[in-house]
Amino acid sequence: TKPEPTGQMVQAVVIDPKLVQQQAKEIRQQREKAAKKEQDRLDKLRREAEQLEKNRKAEEEQIRKLKEQQAKDAKAAREAEAARKQKEQERKAE
DSSP, X not given: OXXXXXXXXXXXOXXXXXXXXXXXXXXXXXXXXXXXXXXXXXXHHHHHHHHHHHHHHHHHHHHHHHHHHHHHHHHHHHHHHHHHHHHHHHHHHO
């Protein structure tokens, strides 16, 4: 009598190297596509951040100029008021 094999039978699996290469290529392409998409997203965010910073600086400059103009206008108004009072006093003195 033959001894009965005990345990599980070993099954051989044939793997097609072309299929493995194809799958590896697809995975690489997916990773490259995802990396490019992420890089594009980061580039877009960087451009937006630069534009916002540029806008902020322009607004700050505009505010600075407005404050400067307000200060000039206020000074001119004070000087005009002082000149008016001076003339009024000169008229009273006559």
